[in-house]
Amino acid sequence: MADVGTAKTAMPAISPLAGEPIKRADAERLAGVLKAFADPARLRLLSLIQSAPEGEASVSDLTAPLGLSQPTVSHHLRILTEAGLLEREKRGVWAYYRLVPSAIAAIADLLTPPRKRATKKAR
């Protein structure tokens, strides 16, 4: 039993926008992480945790502002943790969640188009 949640989804090293076709396996891994992001409740969860005073929150902090039940919030937190976007730390009877900025920044980097493509026919 681990007290601290760990990412189960490995991030592809190669951006789909790097200028050469990505492999099917890399596309599947990146799509998996993006699916964790691509949900309104999970985006609001990330936003609420990011906005919390110490940058962390427990399930019970999140149910009221989201208007969702505790099992539903726990379900979304588990998906985000398994995607590596949140880390979970158990202290006493409560588990606290915080963002993993490096994992989120890695996704943002993979989706950043190379500058040479920003202007057509740059060369």
Place this chain on the structure above:
Amino acid sequence: MADVGTAKTAMPAISPLAGEPIKRADAERLAGVLKAFADPARLRLLSLIQSAPEGEASVSDLTAPLGLSQPTVSHHLRILTEAGLLEREKRGVWAYYRLVPSAIAAIADLLTPPRKRATKKAR
């Protein structure tokens, strides 16, 4: 009948990571665009178009490298165009697709965590 495809999905102005909770409507809009990204075939399509010699491709350029039928490729291209990630230009009998780097960069920006959060207890 428009020859050039236009984005139907408005991008939220506020990042979920900006430090205050995003509104439900903004979360729903951003989730909609992220869902367009969050599919292995569509990530490969974006990557193939980005890698094409002039940064553009027609449906018939894309079926063989993806190993998907023409209707399936067209379906994915439509989703990406409606999300504003691709633009479509009809020339003669063919439609050509290219990335919209500004739209993709906007998504990457929304997912970029503020630097102050990158180190815990920075202040």
